[in-house]
């Protein structure tokens with residue numbers, strides 16, 4: 258490996274260690290205690306979280322995780338580990354994995370890089386579109402860990418890559434590769450993870466980033482705009498989230514006569530519960546029930562070649578001068 262003393266910390270959201278209600282409760286408790294994710298005052302939120310959400314949601318969500326669990330663990334973890342390995346091979350510098358919630362933590366990832374002699378760290382949150390709920394939460398955890406260290410590494414932090422040409426190319430290639438094998442759909446829907454509308458109203462640029470990704474992808478695919486649109490999935494709680502909602506959009510498309518629908522999820526760097534279960538299982542059922550015939554989830558970029566090449570280029574550009 259090259260010895261220019263920099264290392265890469267790849268960060269994603271995290272996932273439970275097991276598909277059991279207890280492991281899911283531990284994971285959700287850490288995740289849903291983060292004020293970046295749920296900003297409600299603690300005296301109001303903690304009773305709802307401990308009294309209702311954790312006891313009711315954990316066993317329910319455990320069944321969903323069980324339906325997508327892979328031989329080597331949670332899909333999010335399996336694909337993230339493959340990304341780490343492939344990027345390290347391509348870059349020839351140390352690459353560590355850290356999850357904002359659960360294991361391996363950001364602290365563990367930073368410690369691994371330190372142990373490998375890296376005195377410069379480039380943090381790459383695997384969220385193409387910036388959101389305070391995800392990207393800023395990564396920054397908080399990195400800062401919290403480094404606050405405790407007398408000698409901190411030189412740091413660089415990638416805020417977003419929603420419009421990076423190599424990211425758009427990787428998305429376009431994943432769609433065209435999929436269509437080369439499976440034929441083209443009547444309609445392509447880009448489904449992004451949602452956030453509360455209030456967060457966007459207060460300045461979170463996430464929806465603007467999602468719009469730009471969709472526009473650039475449509476252009477790159479030369480897709481007629483009446484055959485492609487975007488929506489937001491994974492709504493949580495009672496307040497309004499970004500609209501249009503994915504499930505309602507899918508139902509409306511089927512009712513309008515779309516027979517074959519392909520969905521891709523550009524905000525997810527790897528396949529996970531929200532793509533493999535919510536989209537590929539629940540949304541498929543909604544589409545078929547509403548009159549659709551064929552429904553496909555185009556896999557996330559995961560560890561595919563174009564994605565790793567994009568990550569390598571992104572890192573190399575941000576590490577210039579190191």
Ligand SMILES: C=CC1=C(C)c2cc3[nH]c(cc4nc(cc5[nH]c(cc1n2)c(C)c5CCC(=O)O)C(CCC(=O)O)=C4C)c(C)c3C=C
Pocket residue numbers: 270271272273285289294295314318331333384388390391450451452453463491493524525528529530531
């Ligand atoms: C409570 C509010 C939530 C916000 C805000 C939120 C934003 C957000 N999340 C992702 C990416 C992922 N989320 C995943 C799971 C997940 N998300 C929430 C809630 C919020 N997300 C919950 C409660 C869960 C757990 C599952 C459930 O109980 O429904 C995942 C998948 C994790 C896995 O183990 O597979 C990802 C990835 C983004 C990108 C985002 C904002 C842009």
Ligand SMILES: [Fe+2]
Pocket residue numbers: 290303306307
């Ligand atoms: Fe609490």
Ligand SMILES: [Fe+2]
Pocket residue numbers: 450491
């Ligand atoms: Fe989420």
